[in-house]
Amino acid sequence: MLNLIQNMAAVFTALFILAGHPMVMAYNIESMPWRNIQLKHAAEGFGYRVIQHSDSSLLVSAPLEQHGVDRRGRVYQCQVSDSSCSPLQINVPPHGVNMSLGLSMSKTETSTKTMVCGPTIPKECEGVTLYGGMCFSIDPLHSGLQEGPVPASLEACKDTDIVFLLDGSGSVAFYQFSAMKTFVKNLIRRLLKPYTLFAFVQYASYTNIHVKFNQFERTRWEYQLDRIYQTGGGTRTAGAIRTVVYVLNED
Secondary structure (H helix, E strand, O other), X not given: OHHHHHXXXXXXXXXXXXXXXXXXXXXXXXXXXXXXXXXXXOOOOOOOOEEEOOOOEEEEEEEEEEEEOOXXXXXXXXXXXXXXXXXXXXXXXXXXXOOOOOOEEEOOOOOOOEEEEEEEEEEEEOOEEEEEEEEEEEEHHHOOEEEEEEOOOOOOOXXXXXXXXXEOOOXXXXXXXXXXXXXXXXXXXXXXXOOOOEEEEEEOOOEEEEEOHHHOOOOOHHHHHHOOOOOOOOOOHHHHHHHHHHHHHHO
């Protein structure tokens, strides 16, 4: 009888242990050492964007590398095995001036192509510098196959609508706010064209749209600007930018 009780106790103990400790599956993970990839020459911004192009190679951008009088930005193909890198030969057209090539790069998992873009091509338009960009589709796995650029050319200068975002917070003194409005007036006098529209927005603790594009009066705009008084308060710049982007674009 004593042996039976001892055997039953052992069984219950075993069941308790199994119930309290669920089964665990484990795997061995083989870790690879870190790779330190460096160029033999200085390339400003190297490593700003990295795309794993294949199991054995990476695409690494250096968008600030100046490699000519008016050429900025390069993309390198780097081998994982020996950490060597060589620049990709991307056919940038003559008007792709200082475009910061590689400032933006993206690739989908299902394609061998990588989209490489440079968004900082300057264009002077009657005293205003506008910035455009272009993108290239490259495929180093297929002899450096390249498509693009897109767009093929930059847009011609055209009338531009401009919004002035005025800091009316308490961190700006009254005389500074007044000087800000004077600066805006002088700039509008230079830029005012038959079809150019302007908008006036002030931000502090909240954002106040004083004049939308469709409210701009071509003969009374100075009066509209003079009627803007400093509100004071906090400085919520991010909220003001969001308001400008989403609200004024609906005009």
